[in-house]
Amino acid sequence: MSGGAVAVTGLGLVTAAGIGVQDSWKGVCGGRSTAARTPVLEGMPVDIACSVPAYDPNDLLGRRSTMKYDRFVQFALIAAIEAVADSGLDPRAWDGARVGVVLGCGMGGLRSYDEQHRRMRESGPEGVSPLLIPLMIPNMASGHLGMWFGARGPNFVTATACASGATALGSALDLLRRDVCDVVIAGGTEAGILPLVATGFARMGALSTRRLDDPERASRPFDTDRDGFVMGEGAGILVLERAEHARARGARVRAGLAGYGASADAHHATAPDPEGRGVALAVTAALADAGVAPDEVDHVNAHGTSTPLNDAAEAASIRRLLGDAPVVTSAKGVVGHTLGAAGAIEAALTVLAIEERTVPPTANLTAPDPAIEIDIVRDQPRTHHSRVAVSNSFGFGGQNAVLVFTEGA
Amino acid sequence: MSSTYDQLVTLLTERFEVSPEDITPDTTFEDLEMDSLFMVELLLVVQSEMGVRISEDSATPADTVARAAELIDAQTAAAGS
Numbered sequence: 001m002s003g004g005a006v007a008v009t010g011l012g013l014v015t016a017a018g019i020g021v022q023d024s025w026k027g028v029c030g031g032r033s034t035a036a037r038t039p040v041l042e043g044m045p046v047d048i049a050c051s052v053p054a055y056d057p058n059d060l061l062g063r064r065s066t067m068k069y070d071r072f073v074q075f076a077l078i079a080a081i082e083a084v085a086d087s088g089l090d091p092r093a094w095d096g097a098r099v100g101v102v103l104g105c106g107m108g109g110l111r112s113y114d115e116q117h118r119r120m121r122e123s124g125p126e127g128v129s130p131l132l133i134p135l136m137i138p139n140m141a142s143g144h145l146g147m148w149f150g151a152r153g154p155n156f157v158t159a160t161a162c163a164s165g166a167t168a169l170g171s172a173l174d175l176l177r178r179d180v181c182d183v184v185i186a187g188g189t190e191a192g193i194l195p196l197v198a199t200g201f202a203r204m205g206a207l208s209t210r211r212l213d214d215p216e217r218a219s220r221p222f223d224t225d226r227d228g229f230v231m232g233e234g235a236g237i238l239v240l241e242r243a244e245h246a247r248a249r250g251a252r253v254r255a256g257l258a259g260y261g262a263s264a265d266a267h268h269a270t271a272p273d274p275e276g277r278g279v280a281l282a283v284t285a286a287l288a289d290a291g292v293a294p295d296e297v298d299h300v301n302a303h304g305t306s307t308p309l310n311d312a313a314e315a316a317s318i319r320r321l322l323g324d325a326p327v328v329t330s331a332k333g334v335v336g337h338t339l340g341a342a343g344a345i346e347a348a349l350t351v352l353a354i355e356e357r358t359v360p361p362t363a364n365l366t367a368p369d370p371a372i373e374i375d376i377v378r379d380q381p382r383t384h385h386s387r388v389a390v391s392n393s394f395g396f397g398g399q400n401a402v403l404v405f406t407e408g409a
Numbered sequence: 410m411s412s413t414y415d416q417l418v419t420l421l422t423e424r425f426e427v428s429p430e431d432i433t434p435d436t437t438f439e440d441l442e443m444d445s446l447f448m449v450e451l452l453l454v455v456q457s458e459m460g461v462r463i464s465e466d467s468a469t470p471a472d473t474v475a476r477a478a479e480l481i482d483a484q485t486a487a488a489g490s
Contacts, residue, residue: 064426065444067450123457130449 304330
């Protein structure tokens with residue numbers, strides 16, 4: 001199975017809690033939700049979201065970046081620039097053929113689609129920009145990263161809805177173990193806070209609606225009074241590297257990516273299997289892949305969306321498969337549900353939890369659901385030494401992706 | 410240079426994020442890192458801002474800014490005659 005261990009040597013984050021790993025981690029550990037009224041959603045049935053703080057794309061990515069890169073690509077580039085710098089790798093010196101890029105993305109450039117659709121309605125086909133397709137298609141996220149860094153190895157985008165980021169990291173792990181690549185820039189990105197998308201999620205009853213006047217309290221994973229998720233946006237990028245390659249260049253190993261498991265519920269388009277069979281398959285496969293026993297897992301970064309169904313089913317699965325010992329958290333209380341980016345953002349947070357020996361709190365968990373019998377961190381970050389940590393991601397479509405990280409590679 | 414040239418410079422500055430000091434009459438669109446897709450986008454903007462329609466295959470990234478201004482002037486004259 002294994003072609004050798006894989007190390008995480010670089011991290012980059014763009015979240016509603018901040019641009020950059022430091023601000024994002026600080027925000028998540030602060031346990032305060034970033035959800036707020038969102039001008040772009042004005043007049044929509046749900047008008048709250050967790051938005052990335054304002055930034056100047058030209059400042060960070062150069063001239064005409066808003067014309068070249070949809071917002072979801074901008075996030076990926078900003079996070080990747082941070083992650084590659086953090087890894088200490090020099091893209092001018094590396095063998096680009098041995099560097100891959102794999103990103104998760106649930107939606108792609110819907111902002112550009114929206115804008116050009118408006119132009120077509122107003123001015124007819126001749127008003128449509130020739131830049132539409134290169135702005136919009138989801139695989140441009142990995143494509144542009146390849147161009148930016150001169151990475152000429154395998155380059156693709158995975159789409160498993162809210163599990164996309166984790167699926168991308170798992171696929172990157174395969175490329176490294178098969179020795180196709182020495183380095184893979186992997187993660188996920190999403191920028192879907194748009195009137196049509198938010199309304200689509202609202203119409204299917206997935207979003208929190210109880211606290212539109214008190215948005216900071218709306219996203220409350222595992223709380224008795226949870227009633228849906230709050231949309232977020234952002235990107236998480238990890239530089240993954242064959243551990244041997246990392247050691248040879250004296251790189252700092254931030255954690256190991258030891259295992260990946262994937263499965264499908266084969267049950268329902270949007271509802272989780274109440275018996276959690278798909279999740280069990282993915283968790284079991286990930287642990288076996290990592291070569292660890294269930295009782296070795298001491299931390300779980302939960303998918304924890306704050307929807308009634310997900311959180312109950314996920315908590316039951318954690319309890320049944322891993323027992324009550326792992327210390328559990330969900331970042332979605334703070335940064336919202338970033339859809340295709342979530343698995344990657346949460347993977348980066350899992351690495352930080354291992355490194356910092358700190359598990360961040362789950363925001364707004366004031367009255368834990370009594371049916372949930374797992375140890376969830378609330379109120380304050382908890383000092384905790386995680387040696388083996390699991391990060392769960394589940395997508396609409398019933399797709400499950402589970403990653404196992406270890407202290408050291 | 411002509412007022413059309415000046416308008417084009419303004420348009421490149423305001424809509425295509427080019428610094429005015431980077432533009433001379435002899436500057437090509439390639440020099441400004443504008444590829445063929447950006448040329449089509451530029452012609453769309455010229456049409457909406459200046460009311461002049463230039464066909465997509467008449468201007469290329471290898472053209473200079475002065476040449477594009479001449480095209481616009483020629484098209485304006487043709488439309489007016």
